[in-house]
Every structure is written in C-alpha cells, then in structure tokens.
Amino acid sequence: MNFSFDSLGVVLGFDMIGTIAMGLISLFIGKKLKEKLTFLDRFGIPAAVIGGILFAVVHLLVRVIHIGSISYDTTLQTPFMVVFFTTIGLGSSIAGLKKGGKLLIVFWILSGIMTLMQTVIGVSLAKVTGINPLLGVMAGSVSMSGGHGSAGAFGQTIEELGVTGGLTVALSAATFGLIAGGLLGSPLAVHLIKKFNLKPKDIVNKEEVQKKDNTEKKEITLTSMMSHVSMLSIVMTIGIALSTLLKSKLGIALPSYVGAMFTAIIFNNLNIKFKWLDLDRNLINIIGETSLNIFLSMALISLKLWELAALAIPLLIILFSQVLFMWVYTRFIVFKAMGGDYDAAVMVSGMCGSGLGATTNAMINMGEISGKYGYTVNPYLIVPLTGAFLIDIFQMPVILTAINMFK
Template identity: 50%
Template sequence: MKTEVLKGVLTLKIDMVSTLTLALLLLFLGNYLRKKVNFFERFCIPAPVIGGLLFSILALILKQSNIITINMDTTFQSPFMIAFFTTIGLGASFGLVRKGGKPLLIYWLFCCILAVMQNVIGVSMAKLVGLHPMLGVMMGAVSMEGGHGAAAAFGPTAESLGVTGATTVAIAAATFGLISGGLIGGPIAKHLIDKYNLKPTEESELETESYREVAGISDKANVTSHVFLVHLAVISVCMTIGSMAGTWITKATGAALPGYVGAMFTAVIFRNLNDKFNFVKLDFYTIDLIGDVCLGIFLSMALMTLKLWELVNLAGPMIIVVVSQVVFISLYTIFIVFRFLGKDFDAAVMAAGMAGHGLGATPNAIANMSAVTEKYGPSTKAFLIVPLVGAFLIDLVGIPNIVYFMNLFK
C-alpha cells in the first residue's frame, strides 16, 4: 500500500492482499447492516452488495472532491469468481430435471425465452435512448436473470471490448432488478390468486424440505480438512480444464467468452458423469460452503471497485431501460407464463418466483414464494422447480444467449 500524487491528486494504491482484506471487512460490514436494517433484509439485498456499494460511494465522494483517488489490485477477484461459478456447475444434476417433469420443462422454456427477450428489450431501448447496444445487453439478461454475479463477471468482458462503464451499469441494473423483483413478486401472485380464486391442493407445507430431499442435500455437515481439500481439488481441476477449453474456443471461433463459462460447463459435465460412475463422493454442503465464501469475496471486491462516476451521464437513460424490463416481466408472468403453467395455485406461486430470479436472484424467488405460501398455503411443486431452474438450468441457455448478443454488438 502506497500513496503518490498523480495529476495533482493524491492517489492511494492498495496491493492485492490489502484489497482482499478490505473486501472481507466490507463483507462483514454488509452482513452486520443486513441484520440491522429491515429494508436490506426484506428485499434480500446481498451483504457484499451492501458493503461494496457503500465503499464505492465513499470512493466516489473522495474522488469528486479531489481529496484522494483509490486504486485497488483486484488480482484475486477472477479466481474467486471462477471458483463460485464452478460450484454452481457442480450442483447441476440432470437427474433432478427428470424429477421436475413436464412443468419444469415448461418453466425452463419460458425462462429461456425471457432471457432472450431481456436482451432484445435492453438493446432496443438502449438504442432508443442513445446508449451503446452493449450497455443494453448489460441491462438485459446479464443483470436481470444473471443478477450481480453475472453482472460482475460479464461487465469486465464488455469493457475489454471497449465499452466504458459496462460493469458499473450492469451492477447498478442488477441492484435495481433485485429490489424490483422483491417488490413485484408477491403482488403478482396475490393478483392471480384473488382473481381466479385459487387454492393449494396440499395439506402441509414441505416446500423447502421436499426440494432438499429430492436434491439429496442434508443440513448435517461433516466438513473435515480432507473433505475440504478433496472438493477444492475437484473445483481446481474443473477450473483448469475449463480455462483451457475456453481459451481454445475463443481462439477457434473469435468469440469473447468470460473466464468462468468454460469452468462452469466443465463442472456440469463432471457432476453428471460422477453421478453415473462415482469417481468421488461429493458433499454438497461443502460445495455450497466454498461457493458462498467465493461469491461473497468476489462480489464484495467487484462492488467496492465500481467507478460510479461513470454513471453520471447514464442515469436517466438507464432508468428507462430497466423500468421497461420490470414492466415486461410483470406482463409476461401474468398473461403468458401463468396460463401455460396451468392457471392453478402452483402456477401463481411460480409466477412470483420467476419475477424474483428473473430480475435478480434465486434467493429473491424463494423469498417471494415463501411470502405467498405463508399466507395462502403450500406449493411443493413451485419450491422444487423454481430453484432448480433459477440456480443452474437457466445458465445452460442464458449464458450462450448473453455471449451471442455481446459478440453481435461488440
């Protein structure tokens, strides 16, 4: 860590270890504030988003006041990002897809259509308000269905293609989407349930337990140093093979591919081969634990290094684009998704879930559905299907869709 004067302004340069330390401290701060401030808890705002954004706002004030400019070494950000998405791939069991049946395939199809439409809307509205089409993609499926994780991952790729401020725009849109998804999910379900006088067909509420039982997830952890190292090795191998595969694909096709894509799809292949041949015993509590740690550090680091000053001239046009996304998903879930899912109680609950993860995050979807089922009754089907699709199935189509649009407008 050192200071120097550049262009008449004091500049603080933070090395990679100090940057990692700061990211961890901001993550703890975000967790603390999330527990203390009801707004953050109610709308499921991630802790790293809270801590990271607060620091980026502070950095903005210090820079704009010509007090000090902060430069950070984010060398660790990419490995943590790739490791997180690798853990997502390891959770992608196609055996679970079969258990979801026809409703799962229908829901998945409409999520895929939504991802494409979000990019179409983002690009179209961006052109309408005079923004670069790539920023439209950042405010499309990247930040809406992709959430903060995809926003922080794809943003640097867009910037490497010459689109200034892409990461900041994507993160800002993801934050707007996350809050919007939490606001509209419950009202959408309530409207549908009241309008069609829908009732649940189940006697007891076992949604999350049912999903976890089907998924083979246990609350009892047996994490030892050996178990941890085995899973760290699996993740590292998938990351290495995925990186090699991604580099080869980029050279062969010329397509810009984010670093985590190869690792995630390598992990998907490994998981399903492992389900069949049992190469290694996977402990999904350990995988989730590693994934949570990596996501927290990666997002905290991505958010705290945002260049918010790049949003000054984009704020107005951005609002028009993201509001268009919210209006579209509201109409889409009410008039199309709900009807094709059967116009029953489960369909109404899944509509609330789609509003949640379609505008930001799977936890948002769970929060929406939990609020609905607590008031109206249980929906085991919704709690099986929505997490499966929102957590990983959508990425199988959503990521290629994003990559295609980014390369189309680069």
C-alpha cells in the same frame, strides 16, 4: 497499501491482498447493516452488495469533493469468480430435471424466452437512447435473470473489450433488479389469487417444501478440503483451457468461467454415474459461497459510480422497461401457461424474483405468498431448480451471441 498524488488529491492504492481485505471489511459491514435494517433482508439484497455499494458511494464522494481517490488491484477477482461458477456447475444433475416433470420443462422454456426478451429489450433501447449496445446487454438478462454473479463476470468481460462503465452498469442494474423483483413478485401473485379466487391444493407443511439436505454432513478435514480443491482446480483448468481454445479458434468473446461451469456440469453427471469421487456437497457449497462473497465484494468496492453520470437516463429507461415487460409476461403468459391455478400464481412471484434478481428473491417472494395462503410442493421444486442452474443453458448462448454481435 501505498500513497501517491494526482489532480484529485491523495491516491490510496491497495494491492491484491489489500483489496481482498477491504472487500471483506465491506462484506461484514454489509452483514451488520442487513441485521439492523430489516427491509434490506426483505428484498434479499446480499451483504456483499450492501457493503460494497456503500464503499463505492464513499469513494464517489471523496472524488467529488477533491479529497483524493482509491485504486484497487482486482487481479484475484477472476479466480474467485471462476471457482464460484464451477461449484454451480457441480450442483447440476439430469436426475433433478427428470424429477420436475412436464411443468419444469414448460417453466424452463418460459424462462429461456424471458432471458432472450430481456436481452432484446436491453439492446434495442440502448440503440434508441444512443448508448453502446453492449451496455444494453449488461442491463438485459446479464443483470436481470443473471444477478450480481453474472453481472460481475460479463461486466468485466465487456470492459476488457473497451467498453467503459460496463461493470458499473451491470452491477447497478443487478441491484435495481433485486429491489424491483421483490416489489413486483408478491403483489402480482396476490392480485392473481384474489382476482381468480385461487385456492391451494394439497397443502403441506412449510418444512416439507423447504430445501432439505438429505446427505450426511461430513466433518471437514484437511484431506477432504485438499481433495475438493484439487478436483475444482482440475475442472477449472480444463474449463478455462476450453474457453481459451474456443476464443482463439472461433474469435468469440467467451469468459473463462463459462467453460469451467460447463466442464463441471459434465464432470458432475459423469461422476454421479461412475462414482469416481465422493463429493461433499456441503463443502462445495461453502467453497462456492465464500468465493462468491469475495468476488462480489471486490467487484463492488471498485465500482466507478461516476461513470454512470452520462448513462443514468438511458439506463433507467431500460430498467423500467424490463420491469414492465416482466409484469406483462408473467401476468398474461407465464400464469396461463403454467395452468392458471394457485401454483401458477406462486410461480409467477418466483419468476419475478429470479427473473429480475436472484433465486433468493424468488424464494422470499414465494414464501410471502405461501405464508398467507398455504404451501404446495411444485413451486418449490420447479422455481429454484430452474433459477439456480437450468436457465443458464438458455441464457449463456443468448448473452454470448449478443456480446459477439456488438463487440
């Protein structure tokens, strides 16, 4: 940590380690606030987002009243981001796709159309309101169906392309989406259930639809930790090299984590068949969640909220349009395409949650509906599997195409 002076006053600078430390402090403050303020939990807002935005607001106030400013060294943000998305890739399997059957395929395609339209809406309205189309991409599927992880990753990418405010817009839009997805999903599903007098079929116990970890929890040892870190390092090295090669040969903007994630997908499915390595899913999840929290905390505390001043009205127009689209799309298309029955109504609430926020939002929305009317199996099989991984197969090409069209 060091001190200097500029036109705003005292500049408090944090190096790489200091930035991680401040990020983690914000994370635990966020956890405490989430425990105290239950509405934050209701909307599924991550602790890293709560604490990070609080720090960013304090930084904004410090600048506004000319006390000084804060600088962060976010060099380590990208490695943590790549680790997280690599663990996401390791959670994919062809077997899961087969298990979902026809309904999963339909929901998956509908989710793909949703991500395309979110990007089209974002870019179109960015042009209409006179802001950089790449900021419209950030307020599209990057932050809506992509959530904070994708927003942090691609926001950083377009800032590297010279677009000021890209990361701030993306993360702010993702936070808006989390709240909007919670406000829209459950009420819309209740409306559909009452309007069409829908009744659940084959009601099961709550425990039967909750995600279960059927694998034996293994003791985490130095050997198991080192073997998994080694595996992740090798997969990431190959994936990053792939991204770098494609960027250099094709001249496209491709974040390093994209290559790492898809390399992990290929490795995981080959490993399932050939059993090269006994993967500990619990350990992988721990590594992934830890990396995500550190990555998000670092990204959010370093938000430059003052960059939103000139973008506030265009951004709000885009975001409210995204919510309107989601209401129309899920109410009149997704509901009917998924069968127009009780399960379809529950999945509508799930798509609103994951399509505007995150898979966690989807689960909260569906739990709210199922708690009132009854739990059924299909929504809890189809929505999480699509939101957690399958949607990326559609989403990544859409986002990358849009970024490279307007860079």
